[in-house]
Amino acid sequence: MAASLVFRRWCSSTVSEAAAAAPTKGTRWQRLRNSRVGVWCSSLFGDYKEAIRESVVGAWERPIKSGVYLSLLGGAWACFYTNPEEGSFETSLKEMTNQLGLLSPWIRNGVSDGHMQKLVKLQNQGCLRHVSLGVASLTYRADYDPDSSLYEARCSALSVPWRELPDRMLDVGFAGRWWVLDNKMKDYDVNDEEFRHLPPALFATVPPAPQVTELNEQMHKDSWKPIAMQEDEEERERLRAAEEGVEGTQSEAVGLTQEQAQT
Secondary structure (H helix, E strand, O other): OHHHHHHHHHHHHHHHHHHHHOOOOOOHHHHHHHOHHHHHHHHHHHHHHHHHHHHHHHHHHOHHHHHHHHHHHHHHHHHHHOOOOHHHHHHHHHHHHHHHHOOOOOOOOHHHHHHHHHHHHHHHHOOEEEEEOOOOEEEEEOOOOOOOOOHHHHOHHHOOOHHHHHHHEEEEEEOOEEHHHHHHOOOOOOOHHHHOOOOHHHHHOOOOOHHHHHHHHHHHHHHOOOOOOOHHHHHHHHHHHHHHHHHHHHHHHHHHHHHHHHO
């Protein structure tokens, strides 16, 4: 109330001073500029103009400092723009659960499978919560469903304090990704329990490089293809067939002469 009174008196004093200095008659535009609203808008525009001029001059005099500030503002805006929402977490959870569902239980990664089953169980119970911090998002575990009518769920005195949030936090969304979810799904199709009973000597062996694996796969695929004969081999086969044909004609001629001699 006091602030509004001071503001009215300031506007009235400014307008009275401007009205005393300026003539009362003039065009419509001049009367509008000399009115209370016109003088207030003109002074406000002058203040913004002076602030912008000082900002430009300060940025020109200190380019490194201004560059750092602009980088921070740009990074904050990018984080705010790419901040994942609650729907993106549910979508990612469904996609990764479907990926695990396509695998046999014997080859699933135990860490990935256990984390996904835990999240799905909390989601079915309605205990998953999402909170947005502007530049990042958090997913944490609650004790009750928001639609629950239990006294423990409705009483504010029994609510979970904020100091227990780190222990209940399940995932962090930042820069368009859910980092814990992606980390848990790394090598989700590799079951470490299958290699527990291997001898220590096999653990020390270095697995083949991806190039070697691709080369072996290509050689295996090429082994099923028909054998392509080279030109030299084809020429040898042609000469061999020709020689066999000549020997056959010679043997037939000899046979004919022997029959003629017998007759």
